[in-house]
Amino acid sequence: MPRYRALFRTSEFTPLFVTGAAHTAAQTVAGLGLATLVFRATGSPLLSALALFGPSLAQLLGATTLLSAADRLPPRAALGGIALFFALGTAVLAIPALPTWAVFVILLAEGLAASLGGGVRHGLLNEILPREQYLLGRSVTNMAAGACQIGGFAAGGLLVALLSPRGTVLAGAGLYLAAALAARLGLGARPPRAAGRPSVAETWRTNGRLWAVPARRRAYLALWVPNGLVVGCESLFVPYAPERAGLLFACGALGMLAGDTVVGRFLPARLRGGVRFPLQALLAAPFLLFALDPALPLALVLVTVSAVGYGASLLHQERLMALVPEELGGHALGLHTSGMLALQGVSAALAGTLAQYTSPRTGMVLLALASLTVTFLLARAEKEEERGTRDRKPGSALSRW
Secondary structure, three states: OHHHHHHHHHHHHHHHHHHHHHHHHHHHHHHOOOOOHHHHHHOOHHHHHHHHHHHHHHHHHHHHOOOHHHHHHHHHHHHEEEEEEHHHHHHHOOOOOOOHHHHHHHHHHHHHHHHHHHHHHHHHHHHHHOHHHHHHHHHHHHHHHHHHHHHHHHHHHHHHOOOHHHHHHHHHHHHHHHHHHHHHHHHHOOOOOOOOOOOOHHHHHHHHHHHHHHHHHHHHHHHHHHHHHHHHOOOOHHHHOOOOHHHHHHHHHHHHHHHHHHHHHHOOHHHHHHHHHHHHHHOOOOOOOOHHHOOHHHHHHHHHHHHHHHHHHHHHHHHHHHOOHHHHHHHHHHHHHHHHHHHHHHHHHHHHHHHHHHOHHHHHHHHHHHHHHHHHHHHHHHHHHHHHHHHHOOOOOOOOO
């Protein structure tokens, strides 16, 4: 059984782990503060959801223009520079009377930078760890993200109540600065993983190469769409329960932490393929019960159980990396991250629109139904392909014909 201790004995894993954890904590604290600030200023569920998840929309643009740089920049300089950019941009978001349009321009710029940062960070992880330890490494980083989100949303909710939304945003800027320092002081000076100059044309060529294989396409869709729709459900926590949103987010992070722990540490390899899609269905199913307008204690339980299903992402990532050439690891993982976050942003916008015209809980239920439908269709497509592969094997009845 794989051991966590071996990961932290690996050179550079610990500083990369700390950098990612600080970035996640900063994003959580600043995002909650900004979403609350926007909701109080506008009263709009749509703008509140976009303030929290809107930067993810820019990931789509970044994935089609900047992603070739993920393997062509020195990782330490790239990660440190991106974190510093986030620190400065987030500090600007705390300026009093900043126009709403300016807020979203800054969030757009941060989203573009994040699309590159995800590819650099995950590509470096793939470089640091042997391939057989990648699932465990991703499990640990996801667990750290879950723990930081729990602490971040709890601390963010406390800061919003005791300090102010604006002060909470500034606290997030400070955490981004800590991430920049961790990258600069802890990571080694590694050369870029790939030669050549980054360009839009190279980004498109590599994206096309990755997307050309049906099994990889299905892995990407499984990583992007069902999860993104459930994040759309979560983006409505602020308008659904304005005074308890931090608690709902913290419970979601706790469930994600539990799911990643079980999948990364205890799930045997022989069972991984069979539980990918059922575990992903668990993401959406509990949100259907929001149609009954559950009391807060039950809502907290439903959100926690739902988030356990995020553990399926580790299994889909492992499947994707088995299908990707090693030299494209950073780009492939960056495309996964950018597409995932872009779908989260689209889903947040869709969720906010549905809530604007119906109600937050109705928006949650509709998006959960859509997520379950996509999961079912992807699972059926994979089974049909596996059945066709068996039928084409030498000696089968179909191959003899």
